[in-house]
Amino acid sequence: MSATTETHPDPSPPDASEGVEAELGFVGSIGAAFLDIAVAARELYSVFVRTLYYVFRGKRVKGAVLHQMNEIGVKSVAFICITMGFIGMILVYQSGLQAKRVVPDFTMLGATYLELLVRDFAASIGALMLATRVGAGIAAEIGSMVVTEQVDALRMSAADPIDYLVVPRFLASLVMTLALIVIAGTVAFCSGAATAYVFFDVRPDIFFNMQLVDVGDFLTGFTKCMAYGAAIPIVSSWCGLSTFGGSEGVGWATTRAVVNSSLAIIILNFFISAAGFLIFPG
Amino acid sequence: MTEAVRNPRLHALGAASIELAEIVGGMGVLLARILVRIHKFDGEELVKNLYKMAVKSLPIVAVTALFTGAIMVIQAAVIVKRFNAEGLLGWGAGFGTLREIAPLLTALMISGRVGANNTAELGTMVVTEQIDALRVLAIDPIAFLIVPRFIAILATLVMMTLFADALALFGAAYTGQGLLGVEPMTFFNGLTGGLLDFGDVFNGLFKSFVFAFVMALASCHFGLATKGGAPGVGRAVNASVVASAAGIFVLDYLVSFLG
Numbered sequence: 399m400s401a402t403t404e405t406h407p408d409p410s411p412p413d414a415s416e417g418v419e420a421e422l423g424f425v426g427s428i429g430a431a432f433l434d435i436a437v438a439a440r441e442l443y444s445v446f447v448r449t450l451y452y453v454f455r456g457k458r459v460k461g462a463v464l465h466q467m468n469e470i471g472v473k474s475v476a477f478i479c480i481t482m483g484f485i486g487m488i489l490v491y492q493s494g495l496q497a498k499r500v501v502p503d504f505t506m507l508g509a510t511y512l513e514l515l516v517r518d519f520a521a522s523i524g525a526l527m528l529a530t531r532v533g534a535g536i537a538a539e540i541g542s543m544v545v546t547e548q549v550d551a552l553r554m555s556a557a558d559p560i561d562y563l564v565v566p567r568f569l570a571s572l573v574m575t576l577a578l579i580v581i582a583g584t585v586a587f588c589s590g591a592a593t594a595y596v597f598f599d600v601r602p603d604i605f606f607n608m609q610l611v612d613v614g615d616f617l618t619g620f621t622k623c624m625a626y627g628a629a630i631p632i633v634s635s636w637c638g639l640s641t642f643g644g645s646e647g648v649g650w651a652t653t654r655a656v657v658n659s660s661l662a663i664i665i666l667n668f669f670i671s672a673a674g675f676l677i678f679p680g
Numbered sequence: 681m682t683e684a685v686r687n688p689r690l691h692a693l694g695a696a697s698i699e700l701a702e703i704v705g706g707m708g709v710l711l712a713r714i715l716v717r718i719h720k721f722d723g724e725e726l727v728k729n730l731y732k733m734a735v736k737s738l739p740i741v742a743v744t745a746l747f748t749g750a751i752m753v754i755q756a757a758v759i760v761k762r763f764n765a766e767g768l769l770g771w772g773a774g775f776g777t778l779r780e781i782a783p784l785l786t787a788l789m790i791s792g793r794v795g796a797n798n799t800a801e802l803g804t805m806v807v808t809e810q811i812d813a814l815r816v817l818a819i820d821p822i823a824f825l826i827v828p829r830f831i832a833i834l835a836t837l838v839m840m841t842l843f844a845d846a847l848a849l850f851g852a853a854y855t856g857q858g859l860l861g862v863e864p865m866t867f868f869n870g871l872t873g874g875l876l877d878f879g880d881v882f883n884g885l886f887k888s889f890v891f892a893f894v895m896a897l898a899s900c901h902f903g904l905a906t907k908g909g910a911p912g913v914g915r916a917v918n919a920s921v922v923a924s925a926a927g928i929f930v931l932d933y934l935v936s937f938l939g
Contacts, residue, residue: 480926484933488780491936496775500768510759518755526788530921534796538914545910645807645910649800652917656792657740664785668747671754675859679761 445560445636449568452561462566470532470567470631471574478578479585481527482520486586489519490593504598508605511590517615517674518622520583522667525626527582528575529659533634536567537655540638541648549639564635568628575627579619614678622670629662703923706905707897713822714830714900721827729832733794734839744789745782745844749851752777757860766862770870773852775880778845783884784932786844787891790837791924795899798829799920802903803913811904826904830896837892841885887935894927 422430490511497507540563543549549559587606594600637655641647685691756772802825805811814821849871853864902920906912 477922477926481929484929488933488936492776492780496772513758514755518751522751526785527925530788530792530925531918534918534921538911538918542911542914644804645913646800646804648910648914649797649804649917652914652921653793653796653800656796656921657789660789660792661740661743664744664747664751668750668754671751672859675754675757679758 441640442633442636445564445639446632448558448560449564449632449635452558452565453569456558456561456565459562459566463569466566466570467574469535470570471578474528474531474574474578475581477531478524478527478582482524482582482586483589485519485523486589487593489514489586490590491597494594494598504594504600505604506607507594507598507600508591509607509610511605512587512607513610513615515583515586515590516611516619518619518667518671520586521579521619521622521626522663524579524582525575525622525630525663526660528578528626529630529634529663530656532571533630533655533659534652536631536634537638537641537652538648540635541641541651544639544641545644545647559639560635564631564639567631567635571631572624572627575630576620576623579623612678614674618670618674618678621674622667625666625670626663629666630659633659633662703901707901710826710901710904711897714827717820717823717827718831720823721831722824725824726828726832729828730835733790733798733832734836737790737793737836737840738843740789740793741786741840741844742847744785745847746851748781748785748844749773749777749848749853750855752781752848753852753855754859757856760860760862766860766866767870767873769856769860769862770853770867771873771876772870773856773867774849774871774876777848777852778876778880778884780884780932780936782844782848783841783888783891784928786841787837787888787895787928788925790833790840790892791895791899791921791928794833794836795895795924796917796921798833798896798899799903799906799917800913802829802900803906803916806904806906807909807912826900829900833896833899834889834892837888837895838885841888845881845884883935887932890931890935891928894931895924898923898927 490507493511494504494507497504540549540559543563549563552559552562591600591602591605594605595602634655637651637658641651752773753769756769756776760766760769760772802811805825811821811825814824853867856862856867857864899920902916902923906916908915
């Protein structure tokens, strides 16, 4: 077991907000929460803008993006396939049960499922899975670099950490999220088709019905892939870069990365879904 | 591994299988050690953890649930419009929300916030040798640290799911009004019109109990198995959230077919 230099006499991490609440009172703590959100939003915006700037203007280390594509994309394939395979089976089974209570007609089960998958579930549930795996990975890696002062060393060598660390992850995630979501959708559809065949006697050729999928569904799904692919690395890198204080800090950063990227996905999903519904009704 | 690996692919497969067996076995042993000591938990530690896990997660769960309900209505809206069946909106959005989406998404968010946090905390204690210090003081770390956390995670997730169910339906009802012009009363009538009953709610709650079980075990196991300083804590948290998510989905499948 390796001994680290810092010591914590108190086994529980210091929870600063409790003291703050007692000091500020109820209204004050609400204000403090809003200030926190405003500061976080500004920092997030700054990381995003600087990332975009360096995408076009930065110096690229050869092979960095490919390395991240392997880390983010290739190593997530198994995890995505397992989770999406199971969620495909569950979704078809649940919607079959739901349909059974109203009309015992399963001919449109596949068509409806495919439409929902293209428009929402493949992208959103797949991205939530990626947020846990990829987001936690990015934050843990960058966070460890921050607490071991490797990021400061980068700054001293006149290499902006955003350019050197965040941009490759951003580009890799943009490409690989799309690729992984396509794989995720395919796996979920195949496992759904198998479930429909076993439990509701729907033949795969009837289940594979593209009738309800239109351009609007594809565009909505594609927009979601792009938005999530951009949001996950930005949010997690921000959490990683704002790490402070030893191994405990790395743990907190990783936790925040998972929670904040998941929240970002759910909120983006709401806005993109609503826009998709208003632009392509029915 | 001193000798050269003759068949690297086979070797990797074997190593992955052994690792998986190690994780599952470790979680099983941990469960047994928890169950033996389940009656002698530290009450103060339990209350502290419940506050930290449940009360502090309320804002995140609330935001997630409201948006989830809204998304479910948007997804159901297309079908409702196609068949012009506004009365079925409540049932269409409610069925999926209560049985599937609310427990699942709440579990994923709680896994991110509480599970990951728990691993980070335990991992930090391990790498700073605080667990060893407890043993030196003749305090059983399982009874003092793990059992209260285990109980607190179980309680937190079930309570949060119930809370998320209510808020998701609330968000769904008002999104339906804003987007489709369906009155909230019509929505709630569709919800209580006989096609849904408490069985569906209990199905969701039972699921969340099972999810909490695997999440608690995974986060405690990976936290206690941390080694190697600050990067080790990061790796442990990463492994814990991945294992919890995979476990949640696999168990979701099994419970869906039982219920």
